[in-house]
Amino acid sequence: MNTLPARLAAQVRAAPDRPALAAEQRSLDRAGLWREIAAMAARLGEAGVAPGDRVGVRLANGIDAVVAWYGTWLAGAVVVPLNAQAAARDLVTWLAHSGARVVVGRGDDAAIAAALPALPAPVPMLEPAGPVPEGACPVVEPRAGAADLAAILYTSGTTGAPKGVALSHGNLDHNTAAIIGYLGLGADDRGVTVLPFWYAYGASVLNCHLAAGAFLAIETNSQYPHLVVQALERHRATGFSGVPSTFALLLEHGRLDQADLSALRYLTQAGGAMAPALTRRLRAALPRARLFIMYGQTEASARLTFLDPDRVDRKPGAVGGPVAGVELAIRHADGSIAAPGEEGEVWARGGNIMAGYWQAPEATAQALRDGWLRTGDLGRIDEEGDLWLAGRRSDLIKTGAHRVHPLDVEQVIAELPGVREVAVCGVDDALLGQAVAALVVADRAQVPGEMAVKAHCRAHLPTYKIPRLVRFVDALPRTASGKIRRADLATELS
Amino acid sequence: MDRLRQIKQFVLGNFLFSEDESALADDTSLVRGGLVDSTGILELIMFLESSLGIKVPPEDMTPDNFDTVLAIDDYVGRRLATA
Numbered sequence: 347m348n349t350l351p352a353r354l355a356a357q358v359r360a361a362p363d364r365p366a367l368a369a370e371q372r373s374l375d376r377a378g379l380w381r382e383i384a385a386m387a388a389r390l391g392e393a394g395v396a397p398g399d400r401v402g403v404r405l406a407n408g409i410d411a412v413v414a415w416y417g418t419w420l421a422g423a424v425v426v427p428l429n430a431q432a433a434a435r436d437l438v439t440w441l442a443h444s445g446a447r448v449v450v451g452r453g454d455d456a457a458i459a460a461a462l463p464a465l466p467a468p469v470p471m472l473e474p475a476g477p478v479p480e481g482a483c484p485v486v487e488p489r490a491g492a493a494d495l496a497a498i499l500y501t502s503g504t505t506g507a508p509k510g511v512a513l514s515h516g517n518l519d520h521n522t523a524a525i526i527g528y529l530g531l532g533a534d535d536r537g538v539t540v541l542p543f544w545y546a547y548g549a550s551v552l553n554c555h556l557a558a559g560a561f562l563a564i565e566t567n568s569q570y571p572h573l574v575v576q577a578l579e580r581h582r583a584t585g586f587s588g589v590p591s592t593f594a595l596l597l598e599h600g601r602l603d604q605a606d607l608s609a610l611r612y613l614t615q616a617g618g619a620m621a622p623a624l625t626r627r628l629r630a631a632l633p634r635a636r637l638f639i640m641y642g643q644t645e646a647s648a649r650l651t652f653l654d655p656d657r658v659d660r661k662p663g664a665v666g667g668p669v670a671g672v673e674l675a676i677r678h679a680d681g682s683i684a685a686p687g688e689e690g691e692v693w694a695r696g697g698n699i700m701a702g703y704w705q706a707p708e709a710t711a712q713a714l715r716d717g718w719l720r721t722g723d724l725g726r727i728d729e730e731g732d733l734w735l736a737g738r739r740s741d742l743i744k745t746g747a748h749r750v751h752p753l754d755v756e757q758v759i760a761e762l763p764g765v766r767e768v769a770v771c772g773v774d775d776a777l778l779g780q781a782v783a784a785l786v787v788a789d790r791a792q793v794p795g796e797m798a799v800k801a802h803c804r805a806h807l808p809t810y811k812i813p814r815l816v817r818f819v820d821a822l823p824r825t826a827s828g829k830i831r832r833a834d835l836a837t838e839l840s
Numbered sequence: 841m842d843r844l845r846q847i848k849q850f851v852l853g854n855f856l857f858s859e860d861e862s863a864l865a866d867d868t869s870l871v872r873g874g875l876v877d878s879t880g881i882l883e884l885i886m887f888l889e890s891s892l893g894i895k896v897p898p899e900d901m902t903p904d905n906f907d908t909v910l911a912i913d914d915y916v917g918r919r920l921a922t923a
Contacts (some may be wrong), residue, residue, distance in 0.1 A: 431874050569871050569878040570906075572898045595878055746843045746879070777879060801857035809855075809877050 350496070350522060351419040351488035351513040353557040355380070357533075358485050361559070364533065368581070369408045369564035370478070376559075379412070381483040385475060386417025388448075393448050393472055394825050397399040397422030397489070399470045400444045401496065402469070403544075404428040404451035404458050407564050410474035412552060414450040415755050419515075422489050423447070425497040426510070427544035428458075431808035436754075437461035440500045441469060443508045444704060447474055468669030476807065498544060498704045499644050502751040511546075511644045511702035518553060521647035525550060526558045528652055529585065529612060529638065535560035536609070540568035540592065541747060547616050548747075550648035551587045555608065564660035568592075571600040575607075582609040586635075589617030591746045593628050602631050616640040616649070618744040618779045619735060622662035637832050641665035641735065645719050647698040650674070651733050664732040665725075672696035676727055681715065685785050687728065689736055692721040741832050743772035745780050748810040752832075753813050755803065759784055762802045764792035771835035773815060783815035785822060793818065815839060843892065844913040850887050851909060855880055866910045871903065881906060889915070896918040 354376075357364075374382070395401060401418040403425055405411040418425045418679075426444045428437055434457045441449065442465055446699060449471045451458045452493045453473035462469055490496065496518050498510040524727070525531070537555050539562055555562040563581045567573040575596060580588060591639040594617065596602060613628070613635045617697030629637060636655035642648050651674070653666030663791040668674045677683055684690035695718045702710035713720055725735040743750040752770035759768040760796065767787040772780030794802075823834040841849075848866065852858050855875045864904045875916055876884065884906065890917040905915040 510842065567903060569876070569881050570901045570902050571878075591878070595882075599882075599901060601898045746877075777882075797853075797857045804855075804857055808882070809874055 348519050348523075348554050349488060349490055350518055350557055351416055351420075351493060351515075352491060353519070353522075354383075354416060355485050355488060355495060357559040358557070360593040361533070364559065365561045367409055367562055367564065370566055374409060377483065378480075379409075379416075381414045381478045381481070382409075382483055383416040383420055384486070385481055386413050386479045387420035389472055389475065390417060390421040390448060393470060395423050395447050395591045397419050398495065399423045399447040400426050400450040402426045402428050402437075402441050402444070402446040402451070404449055404455065405431065406430040407539070407548070407566060409564070410476070412556075412564075413474065415543070415552075416556075418450075419490055419496065420488050422494070424495045427497065427499060427549070427738075429500075429544045429808065430542070430621055431594055431810065433457055433806050433808060435758075435806055436465070436500075436808075437835065438464045438638070439508050440510070441465055444498050444500075444510060450474065456541055469598065470790070490515050492519065494519065495701070495825075497549075499544070499549075501644050501749060502754060507518055507709070508523040509706060509707070511700050512702055512704045513647055513700050517647045517700060520671055520730070521550065521649055522553050522557050522673055524698070525554050525649055527670055529554070529614070531555070531558040531560055531585070533559035533586045536562045536563070536581050536586075537561070537576070537585045538565050538577045538581055540565050540574055541587060541589075544647040545747065545749075546642065546644040547587070547589070551614075551663075571595045571598070575600040575605045578607055578610065579605045583607070584609050585612045586610065587614040587616075589747045589779075590615065590620040590624060593620070594624055594777050597624075597627050597631055607632060608634070610635045612636045612638060614638045614640055614652075616642060617747055619663070619665075625658065625662055629799075635774070640667055643712060643719070643721055643723075643734065644723070646672070646694060646696075647700070649696050649698070650692075650721070653732060657730075657732070661732060664728070664734050666733060667731045668694070668696075669698075672698065672758075674733060675718070675725065676725065684726075687726055689724060689726045690731065692723045692725045692735075693718045694721060695719065698806050741771065743780050743782055743812060745772065745775070746778045750782055750811050755782060755784065755807065755813065757801055758803055758806045759786065759813075761806075762794050764789050764794040764801060765799075767822055769830050769835050770813065771832065771839070773836050773839050775814075781814040782811060783818050783836070784796070785819050785835060785838060787821060790816055816824060843916060844909065846891070847888075847912050848909045848919070850884070850891075851875070853885075854883060864909065867908050869907050870909075871907055884912070888916060892920075893914055895922065
């Protein structure tokens with residue numbers, strides 16, 4: 347079994363002069379990237395980071411973030427990627443829960459500056475050092491093994507019960523090899539990425555390119571579709587990955603018809619179901635690019651299934667069969683196997699499945715059963731072995747490239763004076779898939795108002811978690827036993 | 841109301857959820873500061889097109905034109921001058 351840092355080391359040794367990364371005004375060949383990684387590993391060591399220690403990485407997408415990830419791995423430590431949009435309260439939760447030894451971040455980052463003093467023990471911050479002078483830099487063999495922990499990806503900031511997906515080097519390597527295999531990714535590929543590295547999808551795009559020896563341009567102007575299309579053209583990109591809203595924005599505002607994207611041989615889509623109409627528009631706009639529709643979870647390193655591009659037009663809505671090394675099963679609520687074609691919960695097992703949630707044995711026991719991951723997603727497998735998803739059992743909101751746990755938002759809104767009760771859910775949104783919405787029961791004497799609710803969220807939550815819709819209601823829908831009927835929340839808002 | 845104030849009040853009301861003009865400097869980066877995301881940019885453009893009578897072609901959607909209230913006002917001024 348290999349590891350991602352070992353795969354990168356092998357690529358550096360094989361062809362040190364080949365271009366590896368570009369972002370904004372900088373670009374690095376493989377040897378230059380390795381020099382920066384080695385320097386970061388050395389600095390982490392000087393800061394007291396030992397193998398197995400956790401290192402928080404609070405950096406927006408860019409070369410510095412890549413250097414922080416791989417530098418941490420070269421030091422034998424564990425990457426804890428911190429959402430660059432997260433507010434101080436989430437950062438405090440994640441850093442404290444992971445027991446981070448050091449944070450790599452920027453001195454002008456107000457949220458991290460507010461978070462660090464609130465931690466139970468002091469956590470020093472290292473700033474990215476930037477370019478390293480040219481010179482010989484031996485490519486030492488990374489010491490981490492397949493069983494060692496590589497990363498903890500937090501999927502929720504909920505106070506008291508943060509969920510950090512703990513992935514080993516073996517997990518990441520297993521999934522990376524599978525993805526490289528079906529995409530046919532090689533050293534001649536050139537990718538452009540807009541997906542955040544702190545999510546499993548964005549991390550997998552980065553890691554696959556480095557492991558395959560491919561070039562990756564990190565486009566930091568993802569808010570501006572036309573600039574993304576220009577980057578695809580400028581870099582003669584062979585591949586591009588997005589969530590449904592990425593493609594909707596490119597189709598609507600990217601002027602795809604005016605760009606020369608003849609080098610683009612494949613596209614990947616994950617991060618929630620893409621409407622068949624959007625898929626058709628994308629296929630029509632870029633007919634020569636093979637479109638891989640994919641499904642996965644952070645708990646599975648990234649990827650569980652992909653749909654053969656040759657079936658995309660024939661099977662709109664399907665997410666395909668398992669990636670190499672993954673086994674899927676559809677099961678009833680009691681764990682028994684469903685009949686062929688029958689709908690049930692999607693279970694998965696394979697080398698990419700997490701070891702568990704970091705220091706959360708109860709949550710781990712709920713998600714992992716006898717070596718299988720319970721995905722919480724509902725679906726059926728057809729006669730060709732392709733999976734069709736039919737909704738989620740959990741209440742996770744998928745908005746754009748983000749996942750939002752309702753409780754994270756509810757906790758914040760509940761703190762606002764005048765709020766008696768609150769429930770948060772996702773409502774259909776043409777661009778984002780789902781938008782965050784809040785139902786609020788206010789004190790009659792002190793109704794806070796929609797602006798006040800949103801302003802309070804603005805102060806404590808990243809932009810994508812702020813409810814776009816706030817509705818004041820007399821009562822929340824409840825079951826006879828008093829539990830909130832989450833399935834009915836969206837109906838209340840329509 | 842002058843144009844810059846009109847733009848600023850839209851940004852304040854829709855992204856900061858505030859009427860306090862001191863909460864946002866005219867040269868604060870809207871995207872890098874995390875105030876406006878990709879859908880926010882689109883909302884902003886819809887507002888400019890519907891309220892200020894300009895048309896924003898996709899190639900004009902750049903940080904130079906949209907990253908601060910000052911830049912937006914400047915851009916709108918240029919569009920109106922060439923209309």
